[in-house]
Amino acid sequence: xxxxxxxxxxxxxxxxxxxxxxxxxxxxxxxxxxxxxxxxxxxxxxxxxxxxxxxxxxxxxxxxxxxxxxxxxxxxxxxxxxxxxxxxxxxxxxxxxxxxxxxxxxxxxxxxxxxxxxxxxxxxxxxxxxxxxxxxxxxxxxxxxxxxxxxxxxxxxxxxxxxxxxxxxxxxxxxxxxxxxxxxxxxxxxxxxxxxxxxxxxxxxxxxxx
DNA sequence: ATCCCGAGGG
DNA sequence: CCCTCTGGAT
Numbered sequence: 001x002x003x004x005x006x007x008x009x010x011x012x013x014x015x016x017x018x019x020x021x022x023x024x025x026x027x028x029x030x031x032x033x034x035x036x037x038x039x040x041x042x043x044x045x046x047x048x049x050x051x052x053x054x055x056x057x058x059x060x061x062x063x064x065x066x067x068x069x070x071x072x073x074x075x076x077x078x079x080x081x082x083x084x085x086x087x088x089x090x091x092x093x094x095x096x097x098x099x100x101x102x103x104x105x106x107x108x109x110x111x112x113x114x115x116x117x118x119x120x121x122x123x124x125x126x127x128x129x130x131x132x133x134x135x136x137x138x139x140x141x142x143x144x145x146x147x148x149x150x151x152x153x154x155x156x157x158x159x160x161x162x163x164x165x166x167x168x169x170x171x172x173x174x175x176x177x178x179x180x181x182x183x184x185x186x187x188x189x190x191x192x193x194x195x196x197x198x199x200x201x202x203x204x205x206x207x208x209x210x
Numbered sequence: 211a212t213c214c215c216g217a218g219g220g
Numbered sequence: 221c222c223c224t225c226t227g228g229a230t
Contacts, residue, residue, distance in 0.1 A: 021226085037227035043217060044226095077216035078227090085228075115228050135226040154227095178226060187224060189220075 001200050003164045006145060009196050010176040013184070017175040019125045021045065026101035026126040027093070028052050031061070031086050033121045034113045039076045047073055058099045061090035085113025103127045116155070120174075130170040134158045137181030138174065144185060144203045 010017075021036060022045045023029040031051075036044045051072045055061040061069070069083040076082070089111045093099055101122065102108055108119035120133035132138070134154045138161075142148045147164060148157040165173050184191050192198060 019226090033226075034228090036225085038215080038225055039227095040218075040225050042225095075216060077225090078214050079216080081214055081228080113228065117227060121226070133226070136224085137226060174226090182226085 001197075003147065004166075004169075006147075006197065007165070007169055007173055007176060010180055011172075013196070014176055014179040017172070017179040019121075019175065022048055024052070026122065027058055027099075029126050030089065030101050030108075030111075030114065030118070030122050033118045034085050034089060035073060035076055035082055037082070037118075038078060043076050047075060055090075058090040058093040061087060062094050082113070088112030089114060101126065103129065116158075120158075124171045124174060128171070130167050132158055132161050132165070132170050132174050134161070135178070136187070138177045140187055141177050141181045141185045143206060144201055145197060146200055146202050150202070150206045150209060 019029075020041050021029065021032040023032050028048070032044055032048050035048070054072065055064060055069075064087060066080075066083045066087060069087060070079050073079045073082055092111050093101065097107070103123065103126075105116070105119050105123065108114050108122055109116055114122075117133045117135050120131040123129040124131040124133065134142070134157045139148075139154055139157050142157050142161060143150055143152070148160045152160065161173070162170065181187075184195060190203070192201075195201070
């Protein structure tokens with residue numbers, strides 16, 4: 001099964017795969033993605049409307065006290081780190097980028113709380129730059145599908161995916177893998193009966209080793 | 211390698 | 221109860 005055939009099949013199963021984080025602009029997307037670390041986007045979407053109503057611009061968020069930010073995001077977990085990250089990120093946007101979200105990997109990953117995965121999502125979704133963000137879902141399903149080796153790092157997974165997938169399909173592929181991992185090839189109880197990739201799946205082999 | 215850390219699902 | 225969730229900083 002070629003990589004293109006895998007992607008074609010995923011497009012049939014998930015024709016509406018796209019970013020599910022609520023956002024009105026690049027600033028809101030960046031903050032939402034930072035908040036989404038180790039948290040479901042359903043949880044993030046519950047709190048971002050009120051957060052962005054209170055802090056609609058990086059200028060306002062940068063000036064806020066952590067004690068005022070934390071209650072808005074408490075329910076998503078890791079809230080102290082995330083409050084520091086989004087406040088620091090907003091401050092950096094104001095001080096170094098005139099309040100505008102930058103559109104390069106180098107500038108994005110220099111922002112507090114914004115690592116390579118977050119930067120790739122912002123590049124892809126906000127700026128339509130070809131990118132593949134490798135998160136927990138993408139890493140897991142890439143290895144199960146045999147597109148990466150079991151002990152590959154996330155960066156190695158990203159490189160292999162970019163090598164095997166044509167550039168025009170990078171942005172869509174990311175969301176196809178996310179939806180596949182979220183709704184079918186789950187970490188805990190994958191729905192193997194409904195999966196069209198049983199013949200190529202490496203899961204048994206991977207879990208036998210670990 | 212470890213910490214952060216609440217909500218939701220099984 | 222345990223595991224997982226679109227990770228990043230130290």
